[in-house]
Amino acid sequence: xxxxxxxxxxxxxxxxxxxxxxxxxxxxxxxxxxxxxxxxxxxxxxxxxxxxxxxxxxxxxxxxxxxxxxxxxxxxxxxxxxxxxxxxxxxxxxxxxxxxxxxxxxxxxxxxxxxxxxxxxxxxxxxxxxxxxxxxxxxxxxxxxxxxxxxxxxxxxxxxxxxxxxxxxxxxxxxxxxxxxxxxxxxxxxxxxxxxxxxxxxxxxxxxxxxxxxxxxxxxxxxxxxxxxxxxxxxxxxxxxxxxxxxxxxxxxxxxxxxxxxxxxxxxxxxxxxxxxxxxxxxxxxxxxxxxxxxxxxxxxxxxxxxxxxxxxx
Amino acid sequence: xxxxxxxxxxxxxxxxxxxxxxxxxxxxxxxxxxxxxxxxxxxxxxxxxxxxxxxxxxxxxxxxxxxxxxxxxxxxxxxxxxxxxxxxxxxxxxxxxxxxxxxxxxxxxxxxxxxxxxxxxxxxxxxxxxxxxxxxxxxxxxxxxxxxxxxxxxxxxxxxxxxxxxxxxxxxxxxxxxxxxxxxxxxxxxxxxxxxxxxxxxxxxxxxxxxxxxxxxxxxxxxxxxxxxxxxxxxxxxxxxxxxxxxxxxxxxxxxxxxxxxxxxxxxxx
Numbered sequence: 132x133x134x135x136x137x138x139x140x141x142x143x144x145x146x147x148x149x150x151x152x153x154x155x156x157x158x159x160x161x162x163x164x165x166x167x168x169x170x171x172x173x174x175x176x177x178x179x180x181x182x183x184x185x186x187x188x189x190x191x192x193x194x195x196x197x198x199x200x201x202x203x204x205x206x207x208x209x210x211x212x213x214x215x216x217x218x219x220x221x222x223x224x225x226x227x228x229x230x231x232x233x234x235x236x237x238x239x240x241x242x243x244x245x246x247x248x249x250x251x252x253x254x255x256x257x258x259x260x261x262x263x264x265x266x267x268x269x270x271x272x273x274x275x276x277x278x279x280x281x282x283x284x285x286x287x288x289x290x291x292x293x294x295x296x297x298x299x300x301x302x303x304x305x306x307x308x309x310x311x312x313x314x315x316x317x318x319x320x321x322x323x324x325x326x327x328x329x330x331x332x333x334x335x336x337x338x339x340x341x342x343x344x345x346x347x348x349x350x351x352x353x354x355x356x357x358x359x360x361x362x363x364x365x366x367x368x369x370x371x372x373x374x375x376x377x378x379x380x381x382x383x384x385x386x387x388x389x390x391x392x393x394x395x396x397x398x399x400x401x402x403x404x405x406x407x408x409x410x411x412x413x414x415x416x417x418x419x420x421x422x423x424x425x426x427x428x429x430x431x432x433x434x435x436x437x438x439x440x441x442x443x444x445x
Numbered sequence: 446x447x448x449x450x451x452x453x454x455x456x457x458x459x460x461x462x463x464x465x466x467x468x469x470x471x472x473x474x475x476x477x478x479x480x481x482x483x484x485x486x487x488x489x490x491x492x493x494x495x496x497x498x499x500x501x502x503x504x505x506x507x508x509x510x511x512x513x514x515x516x517x518x519x520x521x522x523x524x525x526x527x528x529x530x531x532x533x534x535x536x537x538x539x540x541x542x543x544x545x546x547x548x549x550x551x552x553x554x555x556x557x558x559x560x561x562x563x564x565x566x567x568x569x570x571x572x573x574x575x576x577x578x579x580x581x582x583x584x585x586x587x588x589x590x591x592x593x594x595x596x597x598x599x600x601x602x603x604x605x606x607x608x609x610x611x612x613x614x615x616x617x618x619x620x621x622x623x624x625x626x627x628x629x630x631x632x633x634x635x636x637x638x639x640x641x642x643x644x645x646x647x648x649x650x651x652x653x654x655x656x657x658x659x660x661x662x663x664x665x666x667x668x669x670x671x672x673x674x675x676x677x678x679x680x681x682x683x684x685x686x687x688x689x690x691x692x693x694x695x696x697x698x699x700x701x702x703x704x705x706x707x708x709x710x711x712x713x714x715x
Contacts (some may be wrong), residue, residue, distance in 0.1 A: 133659075142549075143550075146549075146552070146553060146556060149553055150553065150556060150557070153553070153557075156566065157566075160569075165691045268449075268697060268698065269690065269694060270646055270690075271694075271697060272641070272645075272691075272693035272694035272697060273690055273694075274645055274648050274649065274665075274668075274686065274689050274690070276649065276652055276668070277668055277682075277685075277686035277689065277690075280668070280671075280672060280682055280686070281674055281682075281683075283675070284675055284676070284679060284682070285624070286677055327523045347493070378558065379558070381558075385560055385561065385564065385653070386560070386649050386652060386653055389552075389653060390672075400561060400564070401564065401653065404564060404565065412565065416558075416561055416562075416565065417666075419558050419561055420556055420557055420558070421527075421558070423558060424556050427556065
């Protein structure tokens with residue numbers, strides 16, 4: 132187990148290193164000079180020179196890279212150019228929206244996908260299976276921002292059950308949760324469709340194994356055999372997808388956050404890109420990639436917990 | 446032939462036909478503005494109604510199909526063009542440093558939140574259909590590399606490949622002459638799936654204003670423009686969305702059907 136952990140940790144560190152180099156390089160190739168890019172066409176030469184100085188653009192790139200990384204390791208992500216506040220503070224505020232939204236959506240996706248996938252696998256080849264699989268095909272094809280618009284049309288404008296957009300903050304937790312409900316549903320449904328399909332095929336694969344036949348021979352019903360024996364073994368592919376989906380929900384909510392005017396991380400990065408606030412862009416992309424890589428790492432550890440055979444491989 | 450495969454084939458061909466026909470004919474001029482005719486519901490004159498500029502929605506959808514298909518097609522081309530050779534190379538040199546570098550590079554691209562990077566690319570280099578294609582295409586590369594490597598690894602252990610090696614063919618030549626034709630099925634199936642994801646991604650990028658720019662018609666941008674008018678005239682939001690759903694659904698069903706037909710090992714599953 133220790134060797135497995137060590138191997139995973141080394142690969143985690145390497146991924147982070149390469150990712151930071153790639154992000155730094157992409158920002159470096161911004162056409163022209165970063166300071167004039169950020170200030171736009173009408174900036175005077177003095178302002179550009181002052182910003183160059185403040186951003187440390189007169190230093191050679193390798194040194195700037197080291198400063199950036201060293202700063203991040205201390206929790207200092209630089210200062211936003213447009214908001215005039217530390218990036219770390221901005222990200223903290225935005226995460227208070229994005230993280231609950233991603234968790235809410237993942238929870239909904241699991242709550243829809245698990246019963247659907249289990250039912251479809253248990254009734255394989257029958258009408259219910261076909262209905263669930265047909266529904267998941269439509270779910271996968273659904274652009275979540277269009278689905279979000281339909282949800283707003285129905286549940287915010289027609290029935291007025293949920294707000295059409297905006298976020299009141301967590302002062303009133305219930306109001307906050309209400310504001311996140313439609314976005315979470317819009318994000319969750321396509322993900323639930325994917326998850327249900329993966330769960331169904333993983334279950335069908337495990338149900339064909341000998342030990343399930345043994346369990347059935349001992350007198351378990353098909354449902355009991357799936358719940359007590361097949362589900363745990365089917366969890367490896369399901370966890371992989373769930374890990375990827377969580378990262379997607381955290382980073383990929385950009386479009387949905389724009390539909391609902393939610394002050395989340397996705398909207399922050401989108402605004403930073405359009406306002407050319409490169410410091411925010413660079414650091415937020417790094418934080419997102421960090422989150423994705425760490426989630427992947429945790430999923431790897433979860434595999435080992437679920438399936439002891441995987442610990443030996445590594 | 447299974448009904449779902451037929452449905453997928455029909456829907457995909459419909460989208461393709463709409464795109465091709467739009468090159469020579471649309472019911473109305475896509476660019477013709479007619480404010481007097483704005484936000485009209487579907488009628489015999491305008492089958493799917495008109496938008497806030499009085500443009501004919503059916504015509505815009507046909508022309509939008511062209512953008513979606515072109516972007517997704519070229520993005521799949523980029524993914525295949527770069528990913529397949531990389532995957533074949535990794536499989537031919539399995540266990541070596543080359544293999545390791547290619548596969549770790551793949552993992553790294555997977556770790557990047559694709560939408561964020563697509564937005565970053567289009568923002569840094571300016572929003573356009575071409576940059577959208579590049580952004581979507583980059584994320585197709587690791588997918589095809591993985592599929593190609595996975596398929597090729599299984600083949601390298603087979604006797605006919607060993608025979609080719611004994612006959613003195615190099616690993617590159619074997620990859621091109623014997624491995625590639627035998628993994629073509631896998632690549633076609635994956636290509637259909639990536640194609641449908643490309644259509645979705647293009648719609649998303651255009652929706653936030655980073656895809657095809659006006660006056661090029663695009664389904665995603667039609668939805669963005671419809672958003673503020675959705676209460677006045679729901680049809681302006683419903684039809685472009687339906688176009689996306691039906692095209693993506695068609696491509697996915699087509700991909701699933703092709704997989705069943707091309708891969709005999711899967712048998713006639715449920």
